Each structure stands twice: as structure tokens, then as C-alpha cells.
Amino acid sequence: MEVIEGFLEKYPTVKLLQGYALTESGGGASTDSVEESRRYGTVGLLSPNMEAKIVDPETGEALAVNRRGELWLRGPTIMKVSEHGS
Structure with a gap:
């Protein structure tokens, strides 16, 4: 949060958007709207056609x-x- 605030202080005309992505997702897994971008610390909503859940890594539940x-x-x-790990 401090980094974001410091950046915006130095560059007040820049609009920051946050998101979540990883190599395996082939790009963004979430999208950020103008409304969501005002809430730093969130990555917005899931991208269209994406599903997500938080699971226990040991059990998959x-x-x-x-x-x-x-x-x-x-x-x-x-x-x-x-299925063969390759």
C-alpha cells in the first residue's frame, strides 16, 4: 500500500489498475474496473468465463x-x- 501511495503522490495523473495473473493462466485471471481500482489491495473481479475457489492444499477441499x-x-x-506429469 505504501508503494502505491508513494507512486501516486509522485505521478498524480496516472491511474493504476490491479489484477491477478500467472504464467499458467495465459494472462489475467481477474479484471479491474474504475470503481474497483479505487480500492487498493483488491484485484477486482474474475475475468469472464473464469471460475475460482480457495482450497485446503492438502485435501483439495x-x-x-x-x-x-x-x-x-x-x-x-x-x-x-x-495426467502423466509431463
Whole structure:
């Protein structure tokens, strides 16, 4: 948060948008709207056609709201994992 505030102080005309992406997702897994961009610390809403859930990494069971776990994504841009590990 301090880095964002410092940047905006130095460059007040720049609009920052946040998002979430990883190599395996082939790009952004979430999108940011103008409204969401005012709430630093959020990555916005899931991109269209994407699904997400937070799971216990040991069991793969879905967790309740506000629990810490592993993010699982599913959608048309997600790389498929081979059943044979290659």
C-alpha cells in the first residue's frame, strides 16, 4: 500500500489498475474496473468465463469465506496439466 501511495503522490495523473495473473493462466485471471481500482489491495473481479475457489492444499477441499488456502482457477485460458506429469 505504501508503494502505491508513494507512486501516486509522485505521478498524480496516472491511474493504476490491479489484477491477478500467472504464467499458467495465459494472462489475467481477474479484471479491474474504475470503481474497483479505487480500492487498493483488491484485484477486482474474475475475468469472464473464469471460475475460482480457495482450497485446503492438502485435501483439495473448498474452504469457507475468509479462510487462507490455495487459489484454484478454471477457465478457457488455463493451461491443462498432463495426467502423466509431463
